[in-house]
Amino acid sequence: MFRDVSSCNTYNYGDALYWDARYVQEAESFDWYQRYSSLRPFVRRYIPTSSRVLMVGCGNALMSEDMVKDGYEKIMNIDISSVAIDIMRRKYKHFPQLNYMEMDVRDMSFFPDKSFDGVIDKGTLDSLMCGSDAPISSARMLGEVSRLLKPGGIYMLITYGDPKVRMPHLTGSIYNWKIALYIIPRPDFEKPAGGSSNSHLEPVSITGTGILPADFVLEDPDSHFIYERTISEPTGEKPVKQAFRVPFVEVDSGL
Structure with a gap:
């Protein structure tokens, strides 16, 4: 299992102090990677x-x-x-559909098992993957996500991480997971004339080790990847907290 340094810098994205300082300086709304309008077909x-x-x-x-x-x-x-959280609570105090809580995704023990039908992650796993303890942090987070999802529930991951660096993390569970992969270009990407005819709304076939089809053309070299994981609890096994095993750690230099 690898630490993903392909899009990381020296910031500690797993540290609350880093994010507190950032949101003090950048209080205006900001959506990582994609806006809902682009993700709506997949969410719905x-x-x-x-x-x-x-x-x-x-x-x-x-x-x-x-x-x-x-x-x-x-x-x-x-x-x-x-x-x-303070900013968003104040902003959406008149939205009864929205609730906000300060919480670390590596420990969501406040919520009981099987609390949610869907979990959406737009860049959070990516942040943890930039840390020196990436395999441990990602395992804890994904174990918690597994615990919180009802059978048939969906974990939707929107990430810059291509299948080779994300699939090893997404397949290491005691659960039976069905994974569908979609690949979409960045919002500002301009498709060249005569470019690929791939449909962004159709899943891309993939192996368990993250290998894409040999003839697949990545339209945008910096595309975003959407992983849809459906959980089904195997017969005779009970879910446990932090169910992901922490493997031997290798560091991918990104070179």
Whole structure:
């Protein structure tokens, strides 16, 4: 299992103090990677509007507001930054569909097992993957996500991480997971004339080790990847907290 340093810098993205300082300076709303308008086809396909949704690492993004305007009724938003949570609580105090709590995704023990129908993650796992303890942190987070999802629940991961660096983390569970992968270009990407005819709304076949089809053309070299993981509890096994095993750690230099 690797630490992903391909898009990391020297900041400690797993540290609440870093995010508190950032949100003090950058209080205006900001959506990482994609806006809801681009993600809507995938969200609506997998997560019904009546679902109880957990938005991990919500920050000061507009996505939860946009989802409420699209009919979603129950969204719990959590973030490690008390500054971000205070900002969002004040901003959305008149939105009964939205709740906000300060919480670390590596320990969501406040919530009982099988609390949510869907978990949406737009950049939170990526932040943990930049830390020196990336395999441990990601295992704890994904174990908690597994614990909190109801059977048939969806974990939707929107990430810059290509399958080779994300699939080893997403397949290491005691649960039977079904994974669908979608690849979409950045919002500002301009498709060249005569470019690929790939449909962004169709899943891309993938192996368990993250190998894409040999003939697949990545339209945008800096595309974003959407992983849809459906959970089904295997017969005879009970879910446990932090179910992911922590493997031997290797560091990928990104070279």
